[in-house]
Amino acid sequence: MRIQEMKKTFGLIAALLLISLAQVNAQNTVPGTQKSLDKVVAVIGSSIILQSEIDMQYAQYLSQGNPDNADVRCEILQGLISQKILGQQAIIDSIAVTEDDIDNEIDRRLRSSIARAGGQERLEEFLGRSLIQYKDEIRPDIKEMLIANKMQGKITENVAVTPLEVRRYFEAIPKDSLPFFNTEVEVGEIVIHPEMNDLEKEAFRDRAEALRLRIKGGEDFATLARLYSQDPGSAREGGELGFVDRTSLVKEFAAVAFKLKPGELSQVVETEFGFHVIQLIERRGEQVNVRHILIKTEAVPASLVRAKAQIDSIYNNVLNKKIVFGTAASLYSDNNDTKYNGGMMLNAENVQSRTTFIPSDKLDPAVFLTVDTMKVGTISQPSLFTAPDGKTGYRILYLKSKTGPHQANLEQDYPKIKEVAFEDKTNRTISEWFEKRRKITYIKIDSEFQTCSEISTWTTAQN
Structure with missing residues (x-):
């Protein structure tokens, strides 16, 4: 029963281990409350979690325009508990991160915060300190977060699903719960931007x-x-x-x-x-x-003529089967987002899975108008287009597959079902790992959080 209750732990870890940049002083409470002495809200083995840690992340949650929600505090504490347990196991397993890893992560987060704040000076004004000072303050938390993430990766590094497991997962889904998919296509492209001398x-x-x-x-x-x-x-x-x-x-x-x-x-x-x-x-x-x-440099007529000649040559070679489309894209395409994937576009709404199946209503309208009249396995004639960044160029499109509206089935949707089955197995793997560590780790939770349903799963016999 505990494993089922803890299944959502994995998803929470993925979100909450990525500790947001704290936007309040660690000694302050959430806006609207009075200052109080920091207190220990949880003891996790040899580690402690302070009230200020929860307050900082909750203040970040509120600063993003979210409503006051006591359940979020519970989720934050659960994520911190998970992080402490992962960090302690990482020490046992000799898992570490480099100083460069920490610097890069801090810089990445600060760049994002500077952009959101409208500049470094505004961010420093908001934080009430210089970024150099702030970097030193958050460095231990960033290090702990990176180590925990690395430990989590080690736990799941060998997770895989077999075709039999995928089938069993699919067959266990109630028929009336199977998802319905709209028309999806797989589209490749070869892009040539004019080069000027x-x-x-x-x-x-x-x-x-x-x-x-x-x-x-x-x-x-x-x-x-x-x-x-x-x-x-x-x-x-x-x-x-x-x-x-x-x-x-x-x-x-x-x-x-x-x-x-x-x-x-x-x-x-x-x-x-x-x-x-x-x-x-x-x-x-x-x-x-x-x-x-x-x-900005803009294509001149002569450069467009050269680009047109180049893409016409590629088009003819692909059409006459002198070279396969994917190879031509890898060798000649100027779009770095697709050329290393054999020219295939990725579903922008599901980038992490790197799926090439794209709902037709999510395609660029210009791409949709072209492939909508194409037959599967064919390529379009070269056409002039303007990229989102304003660059003009020529493009060839390839319609690899097209699947009409349908209810999920193994024959047509095996890659998607495999992805979900893999995620489910990963969730179970991490949940089972935490369940084992929960039984052997001393965990004491402050009475303020004892009513949290997320936290009740973490209590141990020693309490």
Whole structure:
């Protein structure tokens, strides 16, 4: 019975072990309550969980616009208990993480928080401390979270499902509970973006250089950025990006930005986005705040002609079976999101599973209009299109499969059913592991949380 009660543990761990960046001081309680001395709310083996840990995560939950909900506190505590148990087992199994792993995770989270807050200064104002100080404060929690995640990965690393297990899982589903699937397709693409030579790029470089000279001559950088920069995200801010680290910038841009002195103006810099003029505002350690003006390169007629000739050649070779579509996509396509998958598009709503089955109503409308009239196994003629990032190019589409509306069955939906069966087996594996550790781990819970249904499963005989 306990295993069934604990089955949702796995899902909660996946969400709650990813500790959110705390947005309040550890000694403060949730907004609206009075300050109180920190207390121990749980003892897990040799570890403790403090009230402030729960308060911090609950404050993050509230800051995202969620309503007050006492059950969330219970879920937070359950996630922390899980993390402590995983961490203690990780020590026994000699599982560790590197300092680089911790630094990268902290930087990733801070980049996200800086973006949400509208800049580093606003985030620091909200936190009431510098990011350098804050990094030191959250470092132990991030380390513990990474170790727990790694331990969880070890527990489930050998989980697999056989075809027989998939069949048994499917047959155990009540017939009236089987899901209904709308029309789904598998679509591949080969994309060719026009490449310009140095002579064709010269006009765009000259525009950037002219702006650089105007700034050098005394005109205001921010004003020119608002008027002429083609980076919509920063143009309205006078070209200012806010504090970012190297990993947030393309390498050519970062190489120049981190060499500039405050107030210094760069030469024209070329990246995959076009030509930039950069000025350093301030540097703080391994972060810089810069402003820039971007002049995008746009395909000229001659470059489009060359791209059309290239994709026509690929089209003919695939059509005449001189090369298979997937190989051609891997070798020639300019879309890095699909080329390493044999050109096949992934379901954007289910990225983790990497499924190539896409509901037809979730396809890009332009793609849907093309493949809707195609036969399975055929390719479309090359057509001109504009990518979401604004780049123009030519594209060939391949309709690998098309499945009409139907109720789930093994013949048509084996990959989906296998995925769900695998997830179910993973859930059971982690739940059984926790059940064993629960029986041999001293767990004491404060009376305030004893009424939580999630927490009652964790009590042990020692209590």
